[in-house]
Amino acid sequence: xxxxxxxxxxxxxxxxxxxxxxxxxxxxxxxxxxxxxxxxxxxxxxxxxxxxxxxxxxxxxxxxxxxxxxxxxxxxxxxxxxxxxxxxxxxxxxxxxxxxxxxxxxxxxxxx
Amino acid sequence: xxxxxxxxxxxxxxxxxxxxxxxxxxxxxxxxxxxxxxxxxxxxxxxxxxxxxxxxxxxxxxxxxxxxxxxxxxxxxxxxxxxxxxxxxxxxxxxxxxxxxxxxxxxxxxxx
Numbered sequence: 511x512x513x514x515x516x517x518x519x520x521x522x523x524x525x526x527x528x529x530x531x532x533x534x535x536x537x538x539x540x541x542x543x544x545x546x547x548x549x550x551x552x553x554x555x556x557x558x559x560x561x562x563x564x565x566x567x568x569x570x571x572x573x574x575x576x577x578x579x580x581x582x583x584x585x586x587x588x589x590x591x592x593x594x595x596x597x598x599x600x601x602x603x604x605x606x607x608x609x610x611x612x613x614x615x616x617x618x619x620x621x622x
Numbered sequence: 623x624x625x626x627x628x629x630x631x632x633x634x635x636x637x638x639x640x641x642x643x644x645x646x647x648x649x650x651x652x653x654x655x656x657x658x659x660x661x662x663x664x665x666x667x668x669x670x671x672x673x674x675x676x677x678x679x680x681x682x683x684x685x686x687x688x689x690x691x692x693x694x695x696x697x698x699x700x701x702x703x704x705x706x707x708x709x710x711x712x713x714x715x716x717x718x719x720x721x722x723x724x725x726x727x728x729x730x731x732x733x734x
Contacts, residue, residue: 558688622732
């Protein structure tokens with residue numbers, strides 16, 4: 511079982527900030543901004559390269575969760591960046607889709 | 623009407639690379655990587671701060687489109703970064719949700 515599936519199953523600890531039937535969100539262990547949370551679908555999907563039509567509704571919930579996290583953390587007005595990495599060029603480190611939300615500072619462009 | 627809604631309505635030109643009932647994708651005018659495409663929902667949503675439950679299925683299609691664009695552009699294996707900006711801290715420049723897909727080079731971390 512992948513490390514994020516273990517978090518979904520509450521088998522390893524994480525600082526969970528959002529949790530519903532479809533998605534769970536928890537703080538990144540190596541934050542790159544004052545707010546850095548990972549939002550993941552509970553169902554294991556390895557990467558965007560594996561996304562099929564039937565995943566759309568569950569993956570759309572990542573954005574619903576992002577809005578909720580931003581509001582709860584007080585960064586909705588100041589702004590936030592959502593990032594999802596796929597493969598080596600982007601630096602994907604865990605093979606379970608995860609949406610980074612970074613906020614609390616001005617983000618530069620390009621995004622890496 | 624916002625500039626992206628005009629692209630959705632084919633009222634202003636864009637280099638469209640993907641187009642279906644829910645989403646459209648076109649090349650960024652100021653590319654920050656060898657591949658830089660914007661994927662947007664056809665229905666106007668100003669930002670993630672405006673996302674509601676009923677938007678989830680349409681927004682999930684952004685990931686389905688991202689996979690299709692990555693495959694069509696030949697970057698699925700090498701990898702790609704998806705980015706969505708909300709508000710001033712993240713540098714959102716058009717108030718119509720858009721998912722950046724950047725690829726064709728190694729992306730650094732943090733993402734801006």
